[in-house]
Amino acid sequence: MASSPTISPSASASTKASKKPRGRPPSAKTAGAANSRPAPVKGLDRSLALLDVLSQENGLSLSEVAARADIAASTAHRILTTLEAHKFVRQDEDSELWSIGLKAFQIGSAFLRGRKVVDAGRPAMRDLLRRSGETVNLAIKDDTAIVYISQMESPSSIRAVHRPGSRSPVHSSAVGKMLLAGLPDEEVRAFLAQTGMERFTATTITGADNFLTELAQARKRGWSLDNEERIDGMRCIASAIYNEHGEAIAGLSISGPVNRLTAARIEELGPLVADAGHDVTLAIGGTSPAKAPLGKVI
Numbered sequence: 001m002a003s004s005p006t007i008s009p010s011a012s013a014s015t016k017a018s019k020k021p022r023g024r025p026p027s028a029k030t031a032g033a034a035n036s037r038p039a040p041v042k043g044l045d046r047s048l049a050l051l052d053v054l055s056q057e058n059g060l061s062l063s064e065v066a067a068r069a070d071i072a073a074s075t076a077h078r079i080l081t082t083l084e085a086h087k088f089v090r091q092d093e094d095s096e097l098w099s100i101g102l103k104a105f106q107i108g109s110a111f112l113r114g115r116k117v118v119d120a121g122r123p124a125m126r127d128l129l130r131r132s133g134e135t136v137n138l139a140i141k142d143d144t145a146i147v148y149i150s151q152m153e154s155p156s157s158i159r160a161v162h163r164p165g166s167r168s169p170v171h172s173s174a175v176g177k178m179l180l181a182g183l184p185d186e187e188v189r190a191f192l193a194q195t196g197m198e199r200f201t202a203t204t205i206t207g208a209d210n211f212l213t214e215l216a217q218a219r220k221r222g223w224s225l226d227n228e229e230r231i232d233g234m235r236c237i238a239s240a241i242y243n244e245h246g247e248a249i250a251g252l253s254i255s256g257p258v259n260r261l262t263a264a265r266i267e268e269l270g271p272l273v274a275d276a277g278h279d280v281t282l283a284i285g286g287t288s289p290a291k292a293p294l295g296k297v298i
Helices: 009-018 042-055 062-069 073-085 102-113 117-132 174-180 185-195 208-221 263-283
Strands: 089-091 098-100 135-142 145-152 167-169 224-227 234-242 248-257
Touching: 042 062, 042 073, 042 089, 042 098, 062 073, 073 089, 117 135, 117 145, 117 248, 117 263, 135 174, 145 174, 167 174, 174 208, 174 224, 174 234, 174 248, 185 208, 208 224, 208 263, 234 263, 248 263
Parallel strands: none
Antiparallel strands: 089 098, 135 145, 135 248, 145 167, 224 234, 234 248
């Protein structure tokens, strides 16, 4: 019978010394660092800050990008040229303005592919556009803001526009109201205390009690209203889209100027928006609140 091979102590030590450590860097496991996060990579931090700045505008000069990201212009230029080489940003040859590049768009699109609500929502969005004549939006909640992820623009010359990727405070948006309407009042109060309720117009709701009254109405009728609370002269009607657990995961809305979204028109369109949200909920295998307990915004 063949005997099992043995390794001498010296050979064992040599073997261990030659092996590279696996898993996290040793520094992450020492001196009580088990519960702390690794230090951020400064260069990557700055690169992401520049991408975030550029995502908010159609084109910015070098000095504007640097100022908004609070980075020295020389540093910003080095980062931008590196990102440009990888097609994450691009610079217009004539205006010399910087903007988001094709690669960043492709990566952003990969996120949307993972959310079936975008594809499922297109038929309902087209129907709402046809029936209302107003811009139709699809949005999700990202931490303390609403992020628009899809849009179909009104053919009218005067219309509301929320570019995909743009953000809006939760408390001053119709979609935000519908997403918060899926939470118990005490959780809504805690959220508002954390984010604050900045005033943008004369009609922005800045008190938690008044906001909760608004949510109670939204729950009852199945749709919410942004009554010029973010932008003067613009109104928005929204409904929520729910997953299989009855959790609000997105919002569907129509936006337009006050001269078209009159009180009478709002009462007419509100139920249509609510029905559209319900249709998308069913399309993704979701459950409406009427058939499930209050959900959580995720």
